Amino acid sequence: MSRGVGVRRVATDVLVLGDGVLGRSIAFALAGADPGLRVALAGRRAAGASAAAGAMLGVLGEVTAAGLRTRHGRLRLGLAVEAARRWPAWRERVRERAGARAPLRDGYGAGTFVLLNAVSGRLDEQAFAAIGAAGHEHGLPVQEVDPADVPAHRPLENDRALRALHLPAEAYLDARRWLATLDAALAALPGLTRVPAGRLRTDGAGYALHLRGAVLTAPTLVLAAGAWTTPLLEALDPRLPVLPVVAAEGTAVTLGAPAPLPAVLRTPNRAYACGLHAVPQADGSWYVGASTAPALAPGGEPTAGALRFLLEGALGQLHHGLTGARVRRLHHGNRPVGLDGHPLLGATARPGLWIATGTHRDGLHASPLIAEELAAAILHHRPSNWLAPWHPDRSPVTDWTREAAVEEAAVQLAALAAESRMRPPLTGAWPELLVDGYRRQLGEAYDRLPEGLVLPPELAPLAYEQGPELAKLIERYLRGPR
16 A cells, blocks of 8 residues: 555654553653654544543552452552552643643542442452552551441442441542543644554554555554454564453443532442442533453443443442433443453564553553653663563463462352342252352363463453353464464
8 A cells, every 4th residue: 555656655753553541641641751753643443441431540449359369469559559649740741731622620539438238249348358458558548437428329228338438549530521631632742643543564664554545654653452452463463472452341321410429439349350330520420330241352332231230230239319310321342451361561572562451440540650651661761660560472470370260250250149139049058059150160161271371260251151262362372472
């Protein structure tokens, strides 16, 4: 295409592919650091994670007992603590650059209440203890409060909270307003150009984005394409030993407010690591989320089952007045997850190629840290201790043994059954047999996967729902150059 009649070649210094919150933030950090740098931001990806996000800038609220037991889980917590520290200055910097074009209100605030309610399992109790331990370790405030004092919390009696924690330092944001603020800031940067998505190819020692009537070339490429990363990489250079990225589909809704919501309401992270939550929005509405469903490829639309599960949880566990709330917007997005459960951040073995994806639910919260650290590494060759554990062509993280992953996934499934009000017969040992059945099903599914990569518990559904396709993906990755 680059040799076709009428096709222009346009040179730039850095091409950022993917215009979710990470792509936009990285482009802002690069172009803002050096006015002479030519940065192009490409993409208009439907069903990405950013526009569908609830934007809890959560640190302690995301803590689980299983996460604290693993080395990389603790590293992720440290990264979240540092990202929270950077958010106030980052937000002011972006808003200052955006000026009058930024939305007047972006929904930024602080305060989260974590609810241990009557439809929870032991995972929630363990998470409560883990949140307290993590707060003590990092010097962050955690206060146990009377559930009756939690604002805007009107659950059904059978679903009422038994305990509640107040996390006064946990911040939140209206994700859609924040993306609009980033857009305004990017428009004010003279060295920044935005272009639509195109075909990505190598171009000698650099990279080329083929657009209609033009080819955009750059020696440096930052791939921040979320759950679409792996097929783009395979088309670019199938020999790269980069960990595959899969999707975690999520559904959420924005509802008219049954009452003012002055803080985030949420449960601890549950089955497959996503808790029920309500986040105040800049216009006074409630963002209620979120379902999660691991998938090998992104999905474009929500499922009826995900929406039913989400609304039943919100009406019972958060506020039964939501029954009469008007549905203002339905959200659906695909969170990117590294196949070992962790992000891919930093340089690859291919010169000039950088990756920023796989952050699961942490992308928006970690965006200031990732953008600043990646920009410093690209522009000044400054190594980042924060990004070092997550380099994209690492060997898979091995915090989990097969047996431990199966056990944790079985416990998570049992918690999901409890939240869904599954009531096994009270004859014999049915409650125990239910967990035994999960354990056996998961064990058989994990046994069919290739050795060399242990699927983390939050991705366990891939093993028994898409096992053959998952096995092929793992084999293709393990057979590649190491």
